Amino acid sequence: MIPHILQLNKAFDSRVRLGIMSMLLVNEQMDFAGLKSLLQLTDGNMASHLAALEKIQFIQVTKQFIGKKPNTTYTVTPLGKQAFEAHLNALESIIQQNQLNKKK
Amino acid sequence: MENEQIQTPLDALHDIRNMMNSSLRFHHLSGKAGIVVGILALLTVALTYFLLGISVTNPGYANNIFQGSNLTAIEVQLISLYFTLLLIAIWVGFSFASKNARKHQLTFWTPASAKLIKYMAIPLVSGGLLCCIFLFHHQPAWLAPITLIFYGLALINGSKHTLQDVFSLGMLEIITGLLAACFLDYGLLFWAFGMGVLHIYYGFQLYRKYEK
Numbered sequence A: 001m002i003p004h005i006l007q008l009n010k011a012f013d014s015r016v017r018l019g020i021m022s023m024l025l026v027n028e029q030m031d032f033a034g035l036k037s038l039l040q041l042t043d044g045n046m047a048s049h050l051a052a053l054e055k056i057q058f059i060q061v062t063k064q065f066i067g068k069k070p071n072t073t074y075t076v077t078p079l080g081k082q083a084f085e086a087h088l089n090a091l092e093s094i095i096q097q098n099q100l101n102k103k104k
Numbered sequence B: 001m002e003n004e005q006i007q008t009p010l011d012a013l014h015d016i017r018n019m020m021n022s023s024l025r026f027h028h029l030s031g032k033a034g035i036v037v038g039i040l041a042l043l044t045v046a047l048t049y050f051l052l053g054i055s056v057t058n059p060g061y062a063n064n065i066f067q068g069s070n071l072t073a074i075e076v077q078l079i080s081l082y083f084t085l086l087l088i089a090i091w092v093g094f095s096f097a098s099k100n101a102r103k104h105q106l107t108f109w110t111p112a113s114a115k116l117i118k119y120m121a122i123p124l125v126s127g128g129l130l131c132c133i134f135l136f137h138h139q140p141a142w143l144a145p146i147t148l149i150f151y152g153l154a155l156i157n158g159s160k161h162t163l164q165d166v167f168s169l170g171m172l173e174i175i176t177g178l179l180a181a182c183f184l185d186y187g188l189l190f191w192a193f194g195m196g197v198l199h200i201y202y203g204f205q206l207y208r209k210y211e212k
Helices: A015-026 A032-039 A043-055 A078-103 B009-024 B031-052 B073-103 B111-136 B140-161 B165-182 B184-211
Strands: A059-066 A069-076
Touching: A015 A032, A015 A043, A015 A059, A015 A069, A015 A078, A015 B009, A032 A043, A032 A069, A032 B009, A032 B111, A043 A059, A069 A078, A078 B009, B009 B111, B031 B073, B031 B184, B111 B140, B140 B165, B140 B184, B165 B184
Parallel strands: none
Antiparallel strands: A059 A069
């Protein structure tokens, strides 16, 4: 049996990336400013985490213009949703395992 | 959020729940604002009785206002009085909530607060337009039930994006509004209860639960 700890997705080690994915799963789409205001990060830091998630195709980036202002929105991809759910299941299993070990 | 060290599974789950919640719900409604708005509403109703020269025991206030095709001085006074109350209430709600958010080092404008405003504005604006239509048809007595019912619907619609307590306040406003429609002559009294007493009570509850 694979230990549950190995099923944890490396992409979600960072609290920021975990936060981004959590928000995108309950909101159909969010823009850069919205994500930033809740995570309280700098632009550069935020952009690098978003780029990392985009690179592994967990999120999709849509760039458009509202009037003359550029507006970038982010949505979660089916692959990202699947990976996040697997990560949640792994976390759950680890907690259950810990509780079992405590009882023994 | 700055610290990026590896967390325990429980911390991670806690973070996830936190992020999901704060991206969907606006948590910084101010109880103090509710109390202030409630008191202002009660004062406004008292002023209305004074302006119309009627007493609580002698209802039928709406029988002889807004009946002519031109607005009389007292009707203009009433419209500007309630319009001012509306503007002050909106301003109080916004400024107390943003002060509250700043206290927690957060900004007022989040995707959650934008959704809250949008979902509340739709029933509120429809209700406001319906009020104008009823005034146009010389039926001022219906304004109390309409404002109460549509305000209640707006609260219920918005409750998905803010504190849970708003839902039951919305239900009570709708019930008050329906009762006001049954006893049209006493509309002002029901309005004073819905916009005054209920706001003060819920404001106090919110303050005790979240701000103390």
